[in-house]
Amino acid sequence: MQTVRFKQVDVFSNERYKGNPVAVVLEAHGLSSEQMQAVANWTNLSETTFVLPPTETTADYQVRIFTPQGELPFAGHPTLGTAHALLESGMIALPQNGRIIQQCKAGLITLDVKVDNTEQYHIAFSLPREKITALSAGQSKQFAALMNCQCDSQHPATIIDTGPQWVVMQAQNADAVLNCQPDFAQLKKHSSALHITGVTIFGRYPEGSIHDIEVRSFAPICGIDEDPVCGSGNGSVAAYIRHYQLAFKNPTAIRSSQGRMLQRKGRLELLFTENNIWIRGLSHTCIEGMIYI
Structure with missing residues (x-):
């Protein structure tokens, strides 16, 4: 010993x-x-x-x-x-x-x-350089259903690979993120089939709020139904935002909140430079x- x-x-x-x-x-x-x-x-x-x-x-x-x-x-x-x-x-x-x-x-x-x-x-x-794979419209709807989440249909669910591989989905707003109730058995099954870590969902707060986005990350295949505050999940959200050129009031620094449903107060900054994403x-x-x- x-x-x-x-x-x-x-x-x-x-x-x-x-x-x-x-x-x-x-x-x-x-x-x-x-x-x-x-x-x-x-x-x-x-x-x-x-x-x-x-x-x-x-x-x-x-x-x-x-x-x-x-x-x-x-x-x-x-x-x-x-x-x-x-x-x-x-x-x-x-x-x-x-x-x-x-x-x-x-x-x-x-x-x-x-x-x-x-x-x-x-x-x-x-953030390690990401690899991005958009899912089909059918797959995006399937994930929205198993996450029981109202998702924004403008952009597809997308696999962001930075080492961990997250399916990133944009919800209609921050409240939709907080209200989603995943089917963990189905999420585990789909995670295994796609060889992914799990699903990270984000949604915007109204302009003028303390935070810009609310984030939740789910990885039952790793033995973690919900991660209280996830760095790679937030990094994948940042990569998604940059890839789809989503507009924010401050495009170089996005304030992220995570963990409310687990009685946590996660606070992160997603920082964008010309060549890198920093968390x-x-x-x-x-x-x-x-x-x-």
């Missing part, structure tokens, strides 16, 4: 216990894939990460990301939570340019870190200590 440093970090919220938790095993070298999977299954969080020395010369660290059911090539909130834990613990130093590089199964992920006057880390990850949010450490493996 060995003891390993461990943190549990709440990601994508301005308040502790209102975001999405991720377990971070800080010194995972020497652990087998089977041990990592056993820990992830036991924590029963949407993701658990394991920090390893990088094998790429430009990376600051390497991370492996596990759900209770299996390994992911990339995921958003575990990326931010892991970076927060490493910076907070002093295991990596923040360069002057504020950029750090994460190595994961999806490749090298660039993170941008800003420190505010209360010494909180505002971390953004650069930014705050994290807070809630548990710190040792884990026995």
Whole structure:
């Protein structure tokens, strides 16, 4: 048996216990894939990460990301939570340019870190380059039916692949997102057939609201009926918005809310530059200590 440093970090919220938790095993070298999977299954969080020395010369660290059911090539909130834990613990130093590089199964992920006057880390990850596949009108209607959601018919349901593969759907408005009631058995069946992670739905708030969009992400095939706050899901929404050229008052920064139906207050910024999409949010450490493996 060995003891390993461990943190549990709440990601994508301005308040502790209102975001999405991720377990971070800080010194995972020497652990087998089977041990990592056993820990992830036991924590029963949407993701658990394991920090390893990088094998790429430009990376600051390497991370492996596990759900209770299996390994992911990339995921958003575990990326931010892991970076927060490493910076907070002093295991990596923040360069002057504020950029750090994460190595994961999806490749090298660039993170941008800003420190505010209360010494909180505002971390953004650069979304891996997406692959986009629009579903047919029939498939779009089928997904709208199994999600029990009033969807906008202007644009089709679309698979956005950034490592995780989300079917992204636009609802008529934010209320339609909050009111949708998925058929999880059917969603799991269709997710398996299409080899996707799950479905992410978004809808707009009225202009002048605190938030621009409401988002929900469902992934029963991964053992997660609903993800409280999903970085890759929001990243896929951002890719959908850019692909279909959806107009927003501020086209470079969209404010996203997620988690209301799970009594969470997820807050994310979807940032658009000429060549990249960035997903930014705050994290807070809630548990710190040792884990026995």
